Amino acid sequence: MENWIRIATLDDIPALGSRVVKTPQGDIALFRTADDQVFALHDRCPHKGGPLSQGMVFGHTVACPLHGWNINLESGEAVAPDVGCTKKLATRLEAGEVYLLA
Numbered sequence: 158m159e160n161w162i163r164i165a166t167l168d169d170i171p172a173l174g175s176r177v178v179k180t181p182q183g184d185i186a187l188f189r190t191a192d193d194q195v196f197a198l199h200d201r202c203p204h205k206g207g208p209l210s211q212g213m214v215f216g217h218t219v220a221c222p223l224h225g226w227n228i229n230l231e232s233g234e235a236v237a238p239d240v241g242c243t244k245k246l247a248t249r250l251e252a253g254e255v256y257l258l259a
């Protein structure tokens with residue numbers, strides 16, 4: 158059975174920014190895009206583990222603050238020519254509340 162956990166409100170996450178949520182699986186970065194969608198990725202860049210939560214969000218992409226790899230927020234995949242993937246978690250936005258699929 159699906160287990161959705163309420164972890165934040167949309168207002169907790171700055172527009173074009175992120176918020177880190179600590180979980181037993183590690184730090185999860187919640188990103189809010191300009192169109193008010195929320196994406197969740199592990200807060201580790203697939204390159205050398207940079208904190209993606211401190212990167213710049215544009216479109217549905219975040220630029221890692223360390224070496225500038227672009228990571229697709231929808232898939233967790235690095236944008237070519239870079240190759241790698243950060244684990245993504247499913248999110249759901251309902252009445253201003255953000256849920257994470259545990």
Ligand code: FES
Pocket residue numbers: 202203204205206207221222223224225226
């Ligand atoms: S650690 Fe993210 S680009 Fe190098």
